[in-house]
Amino acid sequence: MRKVIIIRNKIIYIFIVIMAVIMLCLTTYSENIIMAKSKDDELISNKIKAPFYPWDNELPNIETPEGFQWREFQGTTLNFVVENNINANILSRECRNFTEKTGIRVNIRPMDYSTMINKINNDFISERGKFQLVYVDPYQTLNRFHNNLEDLNLYNNDPRMPHIPGGMEDFFDDQVNILSYFGDKTKLYAIPFDTTTMIFFYRKDIFEKYREQFMAENGFDWTPGQKDFTWERYCIVSKWIDENVPDEEVKYGSAQMAQLHNSVYCDFSNVLESYGGDYFDDPYVNTLGVEKPKMVSIKNNNLEDGLSMYKQMVEVGAPDSINWNWTDTAEAFKNGEIAMMANWDENGAVVENPNLSKVAGKVGYSILPYGNVRSANIYGGAGIGINSNASKIEKKAAWLFIVWATAPQTQSMVLWEPEGGSMPPRKSVYNSKEVQDIIENVKNNTNEISNLNHLPALLEVWKEDNVYFRSKISNFYFIEQIIINNVRDMVKSDLDPKVVADKIFKELSLLQ
Known part of the structure; x- marks a missing residue:
C-alpha cells in the first residue's frame, strides 16, 4: 500500500513538473509574441502605426x-x-x-x-x-x-x-x-x-451595332480613342446618329456644356488646346503658376480654329445643351438621351450604376477627340x-x-x-497590384467591377501628350470670364468666330 502511495506521489510530482515546464514555455511563447508584436508596431525613428487601419505592406502607412x-x-x-x-x-x-x-x-x-x-x-x-x-x-x-x-x-x-x-x-x-x-x-x-479629369464617354452598344453601316456610308472607323477620331469627325458621327439611329435607342448624337458657367470654359479649352492654342506662354504658367502673365500666346489662327470647331460642335449637339453645364450633360447621358459626351471621369460610377443609369454596361471610354495637333483633356x-x-x-x-x-x-x-x-x-x-490587375482586366474585357471600366482611358489621358493643364494665375477669374462670356455669346448669338477671336485677344491683352 505504501509503495502504491509513493508511486502515486511520483506521478503527481512528474505531472506538476511537466505542467510547470509547459506553463514556462507558454509564458515564454506569449512574451515572444508580445515582443514580436511590439517590434512589428515599431517603425523607423521610433514611430508606431496610427490607429486607423491595419498595417499595409504595399502602401505607405500613417x-x-x-x-x-x-x-x-x-x-x-x-x-x-x-x-x-x-x-x-x-x-x-x-x-x-x-x-x-x-x-x-x-x-x-x-x-x-x-x-x-x-x-x-x-x-x-x-x-x-x-x-x-x-x-x-x-x-x-x-x-x-x-x-x-x-x-x-x-x-x-x-x-x-x-x-x-x-x-x-x-x-x-x-x-x-x-x-x-x-x-x-x-x-x-x-x-x-x-x-x-475630362474623358470621353460614348454609347458602346450604339457604336458596335451601327459600325458597319456607318463605315459603308462614310469610309472610316468611328471608334473613339483613335488618332483619326477628330473633333471634325465627332461632328460627322453626331449628325449621323441623329439622322440614322431611332430615338428609342438614343435621342441625340452628342451634347456640349455651353452654359454661362465654368463648364463652357473647360469644354471650349479642350478644343482650343487640341488645335495648338492656349492663353499664355509664360514659364510654369500651367504648373506652379505665376502672379501675372506677360506673354499672351493666343494666336488668332489657333483661337479662330478652336472657336469655329466649338461652334460647329454646339450646332450638331442636343439643342438644349447650349444651356447645360457638366451636371446636365451627365444627366442626359445616363438617361440614354445622348450617345457621346466629354465630361469628368468621376461620372463613370454613376453611368455604370444600374440603379441610377439607363445605360449601365453600355458605355465605352477613351481620350477626347483630336484637333490638328493633339487630344487635349483638361485636368480638374x-x-x-x-x-x-x-x-x-x-x-x-x-x-x-x-x-x-x-x-x-x-x-x-x-x-x-x-x-x-x-x-x-x-x-x-x-x-499597386490590385489597380494594375484591374487595368489589365478592363483591357481584356474581363473586369467585373464596372465602375472602374474608365481607368485605362483616364490613365491614357494623364500622359504628358494628352493631359491639358490650365493657366494658373492670380487673376484667372477675370481671364475665365472673358472666355466664358465671349464663347457663350458666339454660340448663343451666332457670331463670327474670327470677330470673337479678335475680341478675346484684345480683352486678354488689356489685362497685362
Whole structure:
C-alpha cells in the first residue's frame, strides 16, 4: 500500500513538473509574441502605426511620432466645405472612423461648384476662419488666396506631428506642382485630394451595332480613342446618329456644356488646346503658376480654329445643351438621351450604376477627340488646405484630418467603393497590384467591377501628350470670364468666330 502511495506521489510530482515546464514555455511563447508584436508596431525613428487601419505592406502607412496622442485635440470641431463629388460623399461617411479615433468632429459640407467657390472666397475676404479646412481649387482659390492658406510644411516637417505617409514624392509630380504650390515651392499650401479629369464617354452598344453601316456610308472607323477620331469627325458621327439611329435607342448624337458657367470654359479649352492654342506662354504658367502673365500666346489662327470647331460642335449637339453645364450633360447621358459626351471621369460610377443609369454596361471610354495637333483633356483636381485664420488648435486638428484624408488607404476607398471609381493622386496606389490587375482586366474585357471600366482611358489621358493643364494665375477669374462670356455669346448669338477671336485677344491683352 505504501509503495502504491509513493508511486502515486511520483506521478503527481512528474505531472506538476511537466505542467510547470509547459506553463514556462507558454509564458515564454506569449512574451515572444508580445515582443514580436511590439517590434512589428515599431517603425523607423521610433514611430508606431496610427490607429486607423491595419498595417499595409504595399502602401505607405500613417506613422505616429513617439509620444504623440491622437486624441490631443478631442472636442475640436472643424468645418470643411467641398465640391459635391464622389470624394466628398465617401469621405463624409468614412469620417466617422477619424472622429472615433481622434475625438475631432469634421462637418463636411458638399455643395455645387459655384456655391462652394463663393463661400470659400467670402470666408477668406472676411477673415472669419469659418471653414478651417479648405477645398483648394488651384484655379479659383490657390491662385487668388494662397496668402490666406497655412504653410503645411510647418506640420509636415515637425517631428512631433504625424506626416503625410509616403511623403509628397508619392503624389504624381505634375499634380503636386499644380495643386500644392503657387509661384515656387517655398510654401506647401495644399495636399492633393482629388483628380477629376475630362474623358470621353460614348454609347458602346450604339457604336458596335451601327459600325458597319456607318463605315459603308462614310469610309472610316468611328471608334473613339483613335488618332483619326477628330473633333471634325465627332461632328460627322453626331449628325449621323441623329439622322440614322431611332430615338428609342438614343435621342441625340452628342451634347456640349455651353452654359454661362465654368463648364463652357473647360469644354471650349479642350478644343482650343487640341488645335495648338492656349492663353499664355509664360514659364510654369500651367504648373506652379505665376502672379501675372506677360506673354499672351493666343494666336488668332489657333483661337479662330478652336472657336469655329466649338461652334460647329454646339450646332450638331442636343439643342438644349447650349444651356447645360457638366451636371446636365451627365444627366442626359445616363438617361440614354445622348450617345457621346466629354465630361469628368468621376461620372463613370454613376453611368455604370444600374440603379441610377439607363445605360449601365453600355458605355465605352477613351481620350477626347483630336484637333490638328493633339487630344487635349483638361485636368480638374484639387487639394486640401488649412485656413490661416483658424486658431492654433484648429490648425493642428485640421492637419491630422488632412493626414488621414489624403492617406493612400483613405483615398483608395474612393477608388474601390461601389459608388466611387475615382483614381487617387498617388503613385503607390497606381502601382499597386490590385489597380494594375484591374487595368489589365478592363483591357481584356474581363473586369467585373464596372465602375472602374474608365481607368485605362483616364490613365491614357494623364500622359504628358494628352493631359491639358490650365493657366494658373492670380487673376484667372477675370481671364475665365472673358472666355466664358465671349464663347457663350458666339454660340448663343451666332457670331463670327474670327470677330470673337479678335475680341478675346484684345480683352486678354488689356489685362497685362
